[in-house]
Amino acid sequence: MNDITFDDLDRKIINALQGGFPVSDDPFGEVASWFDTDRENIISRIKALLDNGALSRFGPLFNSERMGGAVTLAALKVPNDRFEEVTKLVNAHREVAHNYARTHELNMWFVLATETPDQIARVIEKIEAETGLHVFNCPKEQEYFIGLRLEI
Amino acid sequence: MNMHIKVTTDDKDRALLAAIQDGLPLCERPFAEIGKVTNMSEEQVIARIEHMRQQGIISRFGLVLQHRPLGYRANAMVVWNVPDQEVDEAAKIITAHDFVTLCYCRARRAPVWQFNLYCMIHGQQRSIVEQQIETIKSAGLAPYPSKTLFSLRRFKQTGARFSTTPENERRLG
Numbered sequence A: 001m002n003d004i005t006f007d008d009l010d011r012k013i014i015n016a017l018q019g020g021f022p023v024s025d026d027p028f029g030e031v032a033s034w035f036d037t038d039r040e041n042i043i044s045r046i047k048a049l050l051d052n053g054a055l056s057r058f059g060p061l062f063n064s065e066r067m068g069g070a071v072t073l074a075a076l077k078v079p080n081d082r083f084e085e086v087t088k089l090v091n092a093h094r095e096v097a098h099n100y101a102r103t104h105e106l107n108m109w110f111v112l113a114t115e116t117p118d119q120i121a122r123v124i125e126k127i128e129a130e131t132g133l134h135v136f137n138c139p140k141e142q143e144y145f146i147g148l149r150l151e152i
Numbered sequence B: 001m002n003m004h005i006k007v008t009t010d011d012k013d014r015a016l017l018a019a020i021q022d023g024l025p026l027c028e029r030p031f032a033e034i035g036k037v038t039n040m041s042e043e044q045v046i047a048r049i050e051h052m053r054q055q056g057i058i059s060r061f062g063l064v065l066q067h068r069p070l071g072y073r074a075n076a077m078v079v080w081n082v083p084d085q086e087v088d089e090a091a092k093i094i095t096a097h098d099f100v101t102l103c104y105c106r107a108r109r110a111p112v113w114q115f116n117l118y119c120m121i122h123g124q125q126r127s128i129v130e131q132q133i134e135t136i137k138s139a140g141l142a143p144y145p146s147k148t149l150f151s152l153r154r155f156k157q158t159g160a161r162f163s164t165t166p167e168n169e170r171r172l173g
Helices: A008-017 A027-034 A039-051 A080-091 A117-131 B011-020 B030-038 B042-054 B084-095 B126-141 B166-172
Strands: A055-062 A070-076 A096-102 A108-114 A136-138 A140-146 B058-065 B074-080 B100-106 B117-123 B146-157
Touching: A008 A027, A008 A039, A008 B058, A027 A039, A027 B030, A039 A055, A055 B011, A070 A117, A070 A140, A080 A096, A080 A108, A080 A117, A108 A117, A140 B084, B011 B030, B011 B042, B030 B042, B042 B058, B074 B126, B084 B100, B084 B117, B084 B126, B117 B126, B126 B146
Parallel strands: none
Antiparallel strands: A055 B058, A070 A108, A070 A136, A096 A108, A096 B146, A140 B100, B074 B117, B074 B146, B100 B117
């Protein structure tokens, strides 16, 4: 995967809009005014950043727990020779929001997000049945900080 | 704000969430465009989105980065085993560092997994992230057993999905 290159304005747009986007009748025009450019330029740059893969999304992030949903972090101990197969089985569930291979005996870590708390247990049961592996479910007990925002 | 309290949404809110979850239209008046799809005026769309933001249903509105193509490849999950009564204090030490992007306490899964306090650090170089972890340890976390799990590969990063028809999807699923 090659690093993506961008100019100063791209950088400024990315850094500023990670924090929020104006909800108004002319939001792109408002953003343009911060950077002394025009609306069309902002729109075409965001489009280009989505197309080249720098951005995964431009829109809202939901707190599904506030809507009655549930989220958990879970891990699997996957034998090396089964990694590809298990990845496919796990990611096939639409409740899997993200999934990372990590450096530990528990080598696959994924986040489950469901619309109701009892669905978490059901998805875990399914994944265990499909993979034959035990799912280590590590639900959140306390949230201290979420500030995922990267300066580029 | 207690994030475990469920707030109410009506059908219009849910229709709106479904319409914007894959992203905003890139056009002059995106909220008017959303209004056309959901049979609402631009003003109604804006007012409802603002309201959902205040209620915490929409936690953030803006860009979501792909870390890796942007050079953020050293993504560390650092975990500690901290006695329950000391967790709050330890978390305070961790979150005082501005390079920490997330911090949670989670259930242990003994005997395989003894760790309960988690933090994430996203960096461009592994050596710098390792130094940052040392900084946290010297600030007071050194006494607790810990492990650092760097991510090797990412398989999926879609964020939480939202559906307007949970009943149907549940049946299909």
